[in-house]
Structure formats: C-alpha cells, structure tokens
Amino acid sequence: MKKLIGVLLSGRGSNFEALADSVAAGRIPNAEIAMVISNREGAPGIQRAESRGIRTRVIPSKGLEREAYDRQVVAVLHEHKVDLICLAGYMRLLSPYFVAAFPDRILNIHPSLLPSFPGLESQRQALEYGVKFAGCTVHFVDENLDAGPIVLQAVVPVEDKDTEESLSARILKEEHRIYSEAVRIVLDGKFKIEGRRVLRTN
Ligand code: GRF
Numbered sequence: 226m227k228k229l230i231g232v233l234l235s236g237r238g239s240n241f242e243a244l245a246d247s248v249a250a251g252r253i254p255n256a257e258i259a260m261v262i263s264n265r266e267g268a269p270g271i272q273r274a275e276s277r278g279i280r281t282r283v284i285p286s287k288g289l290e291r292e293a294y295d296r297q298v299v300a301v302l303h304e305h306k307v308d309l310i311c312l313a314g315y316m317r318l319l320s321p322y323f324v325a326a327f328p329d330r331i332l333n334i335h336p337s338l339l340p341s342f343p344g345l346e347s348q349r350q351a352l353e354y355g356v357k358f359a360g361c362t363v364h365f366v367d368e369n370l371d372a373g374p375i376v377l378q379a380v381v382p383v384e385d386k387d388t389e390e391s392l393s394a395r396i397l398k399e400e401h402r403i404y405s406e407a408v409r410i411v412l413d414g415k416f417k418i419e420g421r422r423v424l425r426t427n
Pocket of ligand 1: 234237239335
C-alpha cells in the first residue's frame with residue numbers, strides 16, 4: 226500500500242514541487258501526494274499542484290480561531306487517509322489539537338540551522354547576525370514555532386557578497402534535497418525519537 230502524503234502550504238510551493246518530483250522519480254518510494262491544502266486563496270503552490278493533477282483544497286483561515294480552523298484541516302486529512310503531513314511554506318502555527326491528531330507524523334522545512342533564526346525572514350536574520358554558515362532544517366512539528374526534533378539539516382556557506390536573495394537561493398536548493406530525504410526516512414520508519422534526538426535505525 227502506498228503511503229499517502231498531505232502537503233500544507235500558503236505560497237509559492239517550490240518545496241511541494243521538489244517532493245512531487247522525488248515521488249515521481251522514485252526517490253521517495255511507495256508514496257503518493259494525496260492532496261495539497263492551502264490556507265490562502267491564490268497560493269501559486271495550488272496552481273502548481275493542479276497542473277500536476279494532484280488533488281487540491283483551499284481552506285481559508287482568515288478570521289478563524291486556530292483550533293476551529295485546524296479541525297477543518299484535520300478532518301480533510303483524515304478523510305483522505307493521509308499518513309504523513311509535510312508543511313511546505315505553511316504560514317501558520319498548528320494547534321495542540323492538530324499535533325495530537327498526527328503524533329510524529331508532521332514535518333516542516335525551515336530555512337535556517339535551528340535553533341538559530343526561527344520565525345520569519347530567517348535568511349535575512351542570518352545575514353544581519355553575520356554568521357558564516359547558514360542552512361536549513363527538517364524537523365518534526367509540535368505546537369511551538371519551528372521547534373520539534375530535528376530529522377536532517379544541511380549547511381551552506383555565507384559569502385561576503387551575499388544578498389538575502391542569493392543566500393536564500395543557495396539554501397533553497399538544499400531544502401529541496403533534504404526534504405525529500407527526510408520524508409523517505411520517516412516513511413521508511415527507520416528512526417526512533419529519544420528526547421529531542423531523531424536516531425536512525427536499520
Ligand atoms: C521555504 O524557504 C521554507 O523553508 C519556508 O518557507 C519557504 C517556502 O518556500 N518554510 P516554497 O513555498 O516551498 O517555495
């Protein structure tokens with residue numbers, strides 16, 4: 226039986242596309258992206274999913290209380306029997322209700338080496354801080370912002386001539402690579418979580 230992935234996004238959708246490419250190419254074996262949900266109307270990621278023939282749903286979050294909104298999303302994910310949820314540029318914190326509905330089955334990609342630079346504009350934060358290395362993190366999701374046990378990270382150098390755009394592009398390339406790898410590890414089930422540590426098992 227194929228494992229079903231649900232992707233949640235709010236915008237561009239390049240990480241979603243990287244996952245979809247990896248599924249199509251067999252880099253994430255025995256899996257299917259069952260659906261893409263956006264909390265924002267007009268998210269480019271939704272058009273990208275539609276053009277690949279992947280089921281989409283826009284569930285507008287504006288004006289809704291966090292848990293009331295999450296109950297709608299969780300109901301749709303259950304309805305489609307989703308095994309793993311991938312947040313891919315999803316600009317919302319999840320409620321404890323959502324997290325409890327999918328224990329250790331929600332991943333997020335963040336464009337920094339967590340726990341440095343959580344939140345918005347991480348690449349700009351990294352440049353302004355003056356770090357010499359930046360990167361990205363795939364982690365399990367809990368109800369806190371950009372927290373939860375880390376599955377994979379990748380490091381990129383920060384160059385003197387970097388702008389927010391050039392650094393973001395270098396990081397994004399690594400995001401696309403490690404998100405697929407992390408999804409494969411988690412769907413394989415070849416890991417255990419000890420405290421904050423995600424350890425590989427074989
Ligand atoms: C990525 O940088 C991701 O790490 C962050 O939001 C951005 C989403 O980009 N959480 P995209 O929509 O996947 O292109």
